[in-house]
Amino acid sequence: MEILTDGSTLVLSGDFDVRSTWEVRTAIYEHLEGHDEDVVVDLTDVTTIDMTALKVLAVATRMASRDGHRLTLRGCGPAVRRMLHLSHLIRVVEVERSVVSA
DSSP: OEEETTTTEEEEEEEESSSHHHHHHHHHHHHHHOOSSSSEEEEEEEEEEOOOHHHHHHHHHHHHHHHOOOEEEOOOHHHHHHHHHTEEEEEEEEEOOOOOOO
16 A cells, blocks of 8 residues: 555555555544645545445544544545445545546
8 A cells, every 4th residue: 555645635556455544544644633624535546445444434534524624535446436335335435526528
């Protein structure tokens, strides 16, 4: 798992699973505490995701909301969206709408 920071966006790439959840959780929480703005988690280059990872995103979303901020997921591919729907966490997290080009 690689985590890059681009302003208020955390860009994740690789496998986001039980092995990397602590690292991602720490990065998200530090970002939320260190910035007085909304945070975007870009999942475009995430190859796999599991339930543990999704729960980290759901808890971080609630934490951001409690502090008056938004945490938005960007670049959710079909596999990530499927897991969000199967887990019903799609109701908890905010997914950025894709821009469809004409």
